[in-house]
Amino acid sequence: MVNLGEIKTVGLALQGGGSHTAFSWGALDRLLGEVAAGRLRIAAISGTSGGALNGAACVYGLITGGADEAKRLLRELWDGISAQSLWPPDPIRMLLPKDSTARWNVDWTPTAIGAGIAEQIYSPYYDVFYSNPLDELIRRLIPDFGRLNRGDHGAPKLFVCATEVNRTARRIFRQPEITPDILLATSCYPTLFQAIEVDGSFYWDGGYMGNPALNPLVDCADDLLTISVNPLDRGGGPPKTPREIVNRINEISFNSSWVMEVRQILLINQLLERQWLRGGPYRPKRFHIIRDDTFMEAIGVASKQNPSRDFVYELFDRGRMAADKWLAEHLAEVGQSSSFDVDAEVALRLEGSAQAEPRPRSKQASETKLDVSTRSTSPQPHEMGESDG
Numbered sequence: 318m319v320n321l322g323e324i325k326t327v328g329l330a331l332q333g334g335g336s337h338t339a340f341s342w343g344a345l346d347r348l349l350g351e352v353a354a355g356r357l358r359i360a361a362i363s364g365t366s367g368g369a370l371n372g373a374a375c376v377y378g379l380i381t382g383g384a385d386e387a388k389r390l391l392r393e394l395w396d397g398i399s400a401q402s403l404w405p406p407d408p409i410r411m412l413l414p415k416d417s418t419a420r421w422n423v424d425w426t427p428t429a430i431g432a433g434i435a436e437q438i439y440s441p442y443y444d445v446f447y448s449n450p451l452d453e454l455i456r457r458l459i460p461d462f463g464r465l466n467r468g469d470h471g472a473p474k475l476f477v478c479a480t481e482v483n484r485t486a487r488r489i490f491r492q493p494e495i496t497p498d499i500l501l502a503t504s505c506y507p508t509l510f511q512a513i514e515v516d517g518s519f520y521w522d523g524g525y526m527g528n529p530a531l532n533p534l535v536d537c538a539d540d541l542l543t544i545s546v547n548p549l550d551r552g553g554g555p556p557k558t559p560r561e562i563v564n565r566i567n568e569i570s571f572n573s574s575w576v577m578e579v580r581q582i583l584l585i586n587q588l589l590e591r592q593w594l595r596g597g598p599y600r601p602k603r604f605h606i607i608r609d610d611t612f613m614e615a616i617g618v619a620s621k622q623n624p625s626r627d628f629v630y631e632l633f634d635r636g637r638m639a640a641d642k643w644l645a646e647h648l649a650e651v652g653q654s655s656s657f658d659v660d661a662e663v664a665l666r667l668e669g670s671a672q673a674e675p676r677p678r679s680k681q682a683s684e685t686k687l688d689v690s691t692r693s694t695s696p697q698p699h700e701m702g703e704s705d706g
Contacts, residue, residue, distance in 0.1 A: 323355075323356070324355060324356065324357065324358050325356065325357050325358070325540070325648060325651040325652060326357075326358045326359075326360050326538055326539075326540065326651070326652070327357070327358075327359060327360065327538055327540045327541070327542040327605070327651060328359075328360050328361045328362075328363070328534030328535075328537045328538030328540065328541050328542070329348075329359050329361070329362045329363070329372070329473070329534075329542050329544070330362075330363050330364075330368075330529045330530075330531055330534060330541060330542065330543040330544070330575075331345075331362060331363070331364040331365070331368030331369070331371055331372050331529055331543075331544050332365065332368050332524075332528050332529055332543065332544060332545050332546045332547055332571070332575070333364070333365040333366025333367050333368045333369070333503070333504070333522065333523065333524040333528055333529070333546075333571070334366070334367060334368075334524070334546035334547055334571065334621055335366070335367060335506070335621030335622055335624075336367075336398075336620060336621050336622065336623055336624045336628065336629060336632070337367075337546040337547075337613065337616075337620070337621050337632065338366065338367030338368050338370075338371060338546055339367075339395055339624075339628075339629035339630075339632035339633055339636070340544070340546050340609070340613070340632045340633075340635055340636035340639070341367070341368055341371050341544045341546060341636055342371055342391050342392075342394075342395055342629075342632070342633050342636060343632060343633035343634060343635060343636025343637035343638070343639075343640065344544045344607050344636040344637065344639060344640035345371060345375055345387075345391060345544070345636075345640075346388055346391060346392075346633070346636075346637055346640075347636075347637045347640035347641050347644065348640055348644075349375070349384040349387050349388050350384070351644060351648070352379075352384045353383070353384035353385065356648070357648070359375075359379075359473045360473055360474070360537040360538040361473050361474040361475070361476065361533070361534050361537035361538060362375065362376060362473045362474070362475055362476070363476040363477075363478065363489075363529045363530050363531065363533050363534050364475075364476070364477060364478070364503070364529055365477075365478045365503055365522070365523040365524050365527055365528050365529040365530070366503055366504045366506075366522050366523060366524050366528075367504060368529055368544070368546075369477045369478070369500060369503040369504065369523070369529075370394060370451075370455070370500060370504060371391060371394070372473075372475055372477070373455075373459060373465065373475060373477070373495065373500055374387070374390040374391050374393075374394045374458060374459070375387045375390070375391060375473075376465065376468070376472050376473055376475045377390060377458075377459050377464070377465045378390040378391070379470065379472040379473065380464060380465065380467075380468070380469060380470050380472045381464065390458060393458060394454070394458055395629050395633070396626075397454040397457070397458070398451075398454070398624045398629065399624050399625060399626040399629050400626075401450050401454075401624070402623070402624045402625045402626070404423075404428060404622075404623045404624065404625045405428060406625070407423075407426065410423075410426075411627070415631065418612060418615035418616055421616045421620055421628055421631060422615060422616050422617040422619075422620065423617065423619050423620050423623055424560040424561075424564070424617040424618065424619045424620075425560065426619070429560075429619035429622075432619070432622060433563075433619075436508045439508075440508075441508070441509060441510055441511045442511060447511060449501055449510055449511070451500075451501060451504060452497065452501060455497045455500050455501065456497050459497075462495060462496055462497065465492070465495060466492045466493035466494070466495055467492070467493070468492045468493075474491070474492065474533075474537055475491065475492055475495060476489055476490070476491050476530065476533040476534070477489070477490040477491075477495060477499055477500065477503050477523070478490075478503060478523035478526070478527035478528075478529055478530040479499070479502040479503045479505075479513075479515075479520040479521070479522070479523040480520060480521045480522060480523055480524075480525040480526045480527075481518050481519070481520055482507075482512055482518075482519045482520065482521050483518070483519060484518070485526075486526070487523065487525075487526035487527045487530065488518075488520070489527075489530055489532075489533055490502075490503075491533065498513055498514075498515055499515065501513045502515055502520035502521075502523075503520075503522065503523040504522060505520060505521045505522050506521075506522050507521045507522070509622075524571050524574075525570075525574075526574055527574050527578075528547070528571045528572070528574050528575055529543075529575070530574075530578070531543075531575070531578040531579065531582065532578060532581075535582060535602060536598070539600055539601065539602055539603060539652070540602070540603045540604075540605060540651045540652060541582075541602055541603070541604055541605065542605040542606070542607065542651075543575070543604075543605070543606045543607070543608075544606075544607045544608075544636070544640075545575075545606055545607065545608035545610075546608075546613060547567075547568045547571045547572050547613070548568055548572075548608075548610035548611075548613050548614045549572055549576075549608075549610060549662065550610055551565065551568070551610070551614050552611070552614070560617065560618070560619070563618060564617055564618035567618050568614075568618075576663055576666060576667065577667070579604060579659065579663045580663055580664060580667050582602050582604075583659060583663065583664055585599055585602070586601050586602060589601050603650075603651070603652075603653075603654060603655045603656075604655045604656075604657065604659050605643070605647060605650070605651065605655065605656045605657065606643075606656075606657055607636075607639050607640050607643045608639065609635055609636075609639045612635055643656075
């Protein structure tokens with residue numbers, strides 16, 4: 318019997334990033350092992366885009382059958398996504414070692430170049446036979462949204478961020494208002510999918526204004542753990558090729574809201590520390606992050622649109638290994654202190670300081686051959702800018 322005081326509690330923030338969010342699947346799979354063992358409690362999940370799909374599957378699984386069921390549903394989600402992949406196989410590339418990032422970087426393949434060109438001339442509204450390929454999968458995965466919205470059995474609270482197209486606003490959906498359309502809205506990449514209408518408003522991917530939204534988590538936990546799929550730092554000089562430039566623009570754009578929200582919470586921390594803010598619901602918050610910037614940078618941006626089975630399972634393995642590394646090195650810090658340097662990682666980035674240098678690029682999971690024990694196997698069958706729903 319585990320002493321309740323030994324259980325570490327976190328609020329989980331799941332970034333979006335297309336197929337790259339299979340990395341979060343792997344990390345969640347490992348974290349759910351700690352949940353099952355009684356060493357970790359997830360108080361709430363805030364997700365965007367693919368992160369929201371992961372979060373919804375995780376919460377529903379915990380409600381209906383515990384950690385093992387959550388793991389099964391996450392696998393079913395990604396098997397369902399990869400089953401719909403139209404990305405053609407590349408026999409030559411697949412001859413490269415599985416731990417080679419060159420195997421997974423498709424930025425310069427004819428398919429990726431053709432898709433980039435098509436985005437300039439194609440709109441999902443031109444397709445008279447259009448249907449969202451995620452709709453049926455979501456409804457099959459979560460057959461009872463009423464049960465999801467009740468949030469019983471001590472499961473995490475669920476928050477989903479989407480971008481309101483016409484108002485340049487984000488909306489945070491929460492139980493009891495989560496529906497299939499809400500999950501379609503948060504994952505609506507506008508060049509691939511038609512906007513989702515909810516309550517008379519139209520929504521795109523939540524990553525444009527909250528990737529993910531952290532504010533909903535602060536009332537649920539004092540330790541905020543982000544699973545990051547968009548690198549904060551990159552190595553070498555400035556991007557030079559067209560693909561590298563587009564990739565870095567994408568990474569900066571989808572990280573900016575997260576950086577700003579962390580900074581906002583840090584300012585509250587400083588006011589509390591100096592005793593300039595007293596009373597009310599405010600408590601100091603601590604920050605943690607699971608990531609592999611080196612690997613995610615190396616696989617490029619085009620692979621976000623590649624949900625092929627081999628690739629999502631590689632991302633699963635990478636995410637699981639990154640989470641395993643974080644648990645071994647930093648789980649003990651939950652409830653005590655932040656496990657990464659929030660000043661260097663966040664505050665200095667926004668102050669224009671010369672001290673805001675990239676963190677040392679240590680030997681991360683991507684630079685280490687995957688341990689066979691972690692490899693996956695075949696599946697076993699109302700403020701301006703934010704409107705709260």
